[in-house]
Amino acid sequence: MSNKIVCRISNAEPFAIFVHDWRLRSFIRLRNARPNDISTFYLQFSEWIDVESMSTAELELEVKKLEPAIIATRRDLHENPELSYMEQRTAKLVAERLKQLGIEVKTNIGGTYGVLGILKGGKKGKVVGLRADMDALPVTEDVDLPFKSRNPGVMHACGHDTHVAMLLGAAELLSWHREELSGTVKFFFQPAEEDGGRGGAKPMIEAGVMENPKVDYVFGLHIGGDYPSGTFGTKPGPFMAAPDAFKIRVIGKSGHGSTPHETIDPIFVSAELIVALQGISSRLINQVEPFVISVCSIHSGTKDNIIPDDAELLGTVRTLNEKTRKLAKRDIAQVTKSICEAYGAKYELHFKEDAYPVTYNNEEVTKRTVEVLKTIPGTKTREVEVKLGAEDFSRFLLETPGTFYYVGTKNEKKGCVYPNHSSKFKVDEDVLKFGALSLAKLAMEFAGS
């Protein structure tokens, strides 16, 4: 037996330091300690202490003890949702919690409410990035909960409150194990995922969060109303779509409804155009490519006997690779031009700039991620289908290999049956511990590789 003192931190009482007493052959509680005390303790006594290593089984016990705190954080955030680019309170809460854990914190990243936490492990290793998005949606909550949104017309209907709570839970777990941790874990709390355009990931990446030290792997999760509670779902390769929003203004010539031949009817041209645009997916794009084009809004006219001057169409096109994405944009431009010209109409076509790229899960990393997820007791991991939804996390995956995955929350017994973005969206909070544990385990596994 070495003459070193064996010291243990965390587990049942995370901020107490226990020192082994050889006579009693048990750990005795030294004192209540705050995270900063723990760091100081290490610095002062690192020469002559051994830190007991924790098995992953202990991590699993720890997350159960942490579960009430994770749920409480989630409820606090759920009650106080904030829209994209307005996540001031959420960011403050995140920064304060990370500081309490003794994690280095940077705020207002890239001029947004983005927060970066950096946890340096006691051993050398890789750098792992873990990301949570913080924003809510302009939805009026229609669920009767004691912690229902107190911000009228704003709701965490996509579950980003759970993402923040789970990542803070993972940060706490990892902070208790910092001495055993190899490498560094970076925590990205990003704003404005729901923006769909520039979003919150881009300004954070441009501000350099992926550098110094350079991130080797990156992981993100999403709570999913479509998957059963306790199920993890992911797949290698393209996982979610690039969402290109477009706006077409068909410009005609107004006149009387009884004499359409003397007008250029933008409503008739728009109707032809909507049908012709569907021809892109059925006749111009290879049928084996997952591809969707939808016109979701059309506005024109004022009265039953007036042919108006113009009509405005809004739509989205979803693709899973850059080649198809380019072809689709080219075809939309060509079809719009041809249909409008055929009837003598003019047009304006705009694609929203800076749309998210395809969310691409690295094959090797995803294979290893699945193996890690499979070790989490009480859960199932399965390969899921591609979705033509989109994710700002795609920008992190453009920078470095990583994986995006779902944590299912569908539970009929608890009334958690509505999809994300529904005003009735309700989360099965029992799955939050699984998400927190999965992030912590992935960080440990990949940082140590």
Ligand SMILES: [Zn+2]
């Ligand atoms: Zn969403």
Ligand SMILES: [Zn+2]
């Ligand atoms: Zn979301």
